[in-house]
Amino acid sequence: MIHRDSEVFQDPDDGKMSKDSHSGKNAIRAIAFHLPQFHPIPENDEWWGKGFTEWINVVRATPRLPGHYQPHLPADLGFYDLRLPEARAAQAKLAASHGIYGFCYYHYWFNGRQILERPVNEIRQSGEPDFPFCLCWANEPWSRRWDGSNAELLLEQHYSASDDLAHIRTLIPFFLDPRYIRVMDRPFLAVYRASELPDPERTADLWRREAERAGLKGLFLVRVESHNESGDPRDIGFDSSLDFEPRWSALGRFQIFRRKWWHRHKLGTGEPVFRENVVYEYEDLVKWSLAEPLPAYPRIPCVCPGWDNSPRRKSGAVIFMNSTPERYERWLREIVDREAARVGGELNSGISPESLVFINAWNEWAEGNHLEPCQKWGRAYLEATRRALRVVANQDAVSVATRVYSR
Numbered sequence: 001m002i003h004r005d006s007e008v009f010q011d012p013d014d015g016k017m018s019k020d021s022h023s024g025k026n027a028i029r030a031i032a033f034h035l036p037q038f039h040p041i042p043e044n045d046e047w048w049g050k051g052f053t054e055w056i057n058v059v060r061a062t063p064r065l066p067g068h069y070q071p072h073l074p075a076d077l078g079f080y081d082l083r084l085p086e087a088r089a090a091q092a093k094l095a096a097s098h099g100i101y102g103f104c105y106y107h108y109w110f111n112g113r114q115i116l117e118r119p120v121n122e123i124r125q126s127g128e129p130d131f132p133f134c135l136c137w138a139n140e141p142w143s144r145r146w147d148g149s150n151a152e153l154l155l156e157q158h159y160s161a162s163d164d165l166a167h168i169r170t171l172i173p174f175f176l177d178p179r180y181i182r183v184m185d186r187p188f189l190a191v192y193r194a195s196e197l198p199d200p201e202r203t204a205d206l207w208r209r210e211a212e213r214a215g216l217k218g219l220f221l222v223r224v225e226s227h228n229e230s231g232d233p234r235d236i237g238f239d240s241s242l243d244f245e246p247r248w249s250a251l252g253r254f255q256i257f258r259r260k261w262w263h264r265h266k267l268g269t270g271e272p273v274f275r276e277n278v279v280y281e282y283e284d285l286v287k288w289s290l291a292e293p294l295p296a297y298p299r300i301p302c303v304c305p306g307w308d309n310s311p312r313r314k315s316g317a318v319i320f321m322n323s324t325p326e327r328y329e330r331w332l333r334e335i336v337d338r339e340a341a342r343v344g345g346e347l348n349s350g351i352s353p354e355s356l357v358f359i360n361a362w363n364e365w366a367e368g369n370h371l372e373p374c375q376k377w378g379r380a381y382l383e384a385t386r387r388a389l390r391v392v393a394n395q396d397a398v399s400v401a402t403r404v405y406s407r
Contacts, residue, residue, distance in 0.1 A: 027340045028355055029101035030332075030389055031181065032362035032371060033136065034091075036105055036119045037083045043115060047144075047154055055079050057366040061311035064273045067321065070310060072365055075373040082119040085128060092131035095362065095371070098273060098382040099389035102132030102181050102191065109137060109170075110155045111163050124177055134181040135174060136190035136224065139197075159198050161206065168207045172214045183220040183239075183351050187211065190242055194233075195224040204237030220353070222300065232297035240353050241295075243302040245360055246320065247284055276315040282306060282323040286331045301335045302326070303359040305381045308368030320368075325377060329384035332357070334389055359385070 037054040044052040061071040074080075076094065080087035095103065108115040123133065144157040174180055175187035182188060189207075197203050200223075208218045221238040223229060227248050233241045273279075289303070306323035335357055342354045363372050373379045 003106045014125040027343045028336050028357055028389065029136070029351060030099060030336075030357050030359055030385065031102050031104050031132075032095065032100050032359040033364070034103040034133075034362045036082055036116045037366055038080060038115075038363070039118065041116060041118075043154075053081075054366050057311040061366075064277065064317075064319070065249075065279070068308075068310075068319065069368070069376060070308070072308075072311075072368055072370065073375045074365070075375050075378055077372055083122075085122070085126065088119060088123060089129045091362070091372075092129035094382070096131060098371075098379070098384040100359075100362075100371075102134065104134050104181075104188075104358065106138045106192075107135040107171075109139070109167055111158050112166055114170075115142075115155070122327075124174055129130055130178050130179060132181050134188040134190070135171065136192055138192045140193055157196065159196075159203075161202070164203045164206050165210065168210045172211065172216075175211065175216055175219075176214065181351070183353055183356070186218045187216060188220045188222065190222040190224050192224045192226055193229065194236060194238065195229055197236075201237035225299070236296065240298040240300055242300045242358060244358075245289060245302045245304040246301050246307050246318075277317045277319055278308065279319045279321060282320040283327055285320060286327055289331065292335055298364075300338065300353055300354055300358060302360055302377045303332045303335055304360040304369055305371060308366050309366065311366040311368070325380040325384040328381060329388050332359070332385060333388035 035054065040051050040053055049055070051243070059071060063070045072180075077087070077090055080090070082088060092103075105120045106116075107120070108117070120133070120135070139157055141153055141157050144152045144154065171189070175189075180187055190201075191197070194200050204221050205221075207221070211217075211219045220240070221233075222240050222242045223233040223236065223238045224242045224244050225247060227246045233239065285304075304323075307318065307320045307370075310317035310319055330342045339354060339357055343352065359371065360386070361367070361369050361371075363370050365372075371381050371385060373382065
């Protein structure tokens with residue numbers, strides 16, 4: 001294997017070629033949420049039609065107002081199938097070569113029943129790709145509300161101590177994988193809706209004890225601040241919160257900044273699209289996020305390259321207009337600079353929570369929210385990510401890309 005300890009970058013600010021001076025001492029690591037929905041499964045065949053994957057929603061999307069970018073169609077990676085090792089390897093290579101440290105895969109567990117588990121299971125079993133990863137338990141019930149229709153429940157969540165035990169024992173083999181991301185030397189595990197747990201502190205305690213019995217140093221448990229999740233995560237036995245952008249609980253705070261979109265919706269003077277959907281300006285999301293004060297509790301920051309779930313919804317979509325790679329880059333760069341200042345420029349060893357930033361998401365194509373190249377922007381969002389992260393020399397990602405793909 002070839003392993004490079006440094007890389008030559010084109011500095012976008014001064015136009016000169018310079019050699020990174022932080023060689024391997026990376027202050028900030030960017031982790032991208034990853035959706036494993038891009039392969040057929042029996043459940044989706046039954047509920048949505050034979051052969052359904054997220055690509056079905058993507059290709060049928062249409063613009064709903066002037067300047068509305070739809071459909072988002074893939075470029076470099078095409079309409080991939082995540083059952084293929086080649087597709088998973090291509091994703092990791094592309095991510096690593098643009099500064100992404102690892103993927104956080106959504107994990108679906110319903111009382112012992114797993115859904116969309118094949119890609120991550122095969123990654124663990126095969127050892128490929130050699131790219132860092134962690135898991136986020138997406139513990140929401142599945143319903144038909146997902147596509148904007150009725151709220152018919154498809155899969156429910158039922159919590160119990162016995163299920164908590166079975167669940168964590170299923171996850172421990174992943175935690176023991178050398179590629180699994182650890183924070184403060186403990187496996188990172190996020191929960192999307194921690195408030196849904198009947199006794200999250202009991203669950204956290206049970207999970208930690210089982211991890212320790214397996215020879216681990218416990219767990220680094222993270223509550224995702226999705227929907228109305230809020231408050232100090234330590235009060236429920238978790239270590240940190242994780243910002244999740246766009247944060248739904250906060251959208252109402254800056255709805256007056258929707259300018260022309262908001263006025264048309266409020267006054268009912270515009271086209272039906274403004275009455276049937278909620279339209280925001282991406283720039284307002286960036287400004288609001290950067291102006292928000294830090295909470296008094298530990299929270300990992302997050303940014304998103306966009307958001308538009310109209311491919312999934314005939315009405316009631318949330319659409320952020322006018323995202324550009326430049327606006328996204330400014331947001332990520334500012335967050336990275338702030339976190340680097342907190343860390344102190346570089347790490348001696350390991351990963352601290354202050355050294356992380358999350359990106360939502362790598363491949364949420366039906367939510368208009370992806371770093372993967374599309375036919376309109378190409379690799380522009382990936383290049384923006386790389387430029388923002390190189391401020392603090394995300395050299396580990398370059399080394400991973402070389403280590404994995406120079407065999």
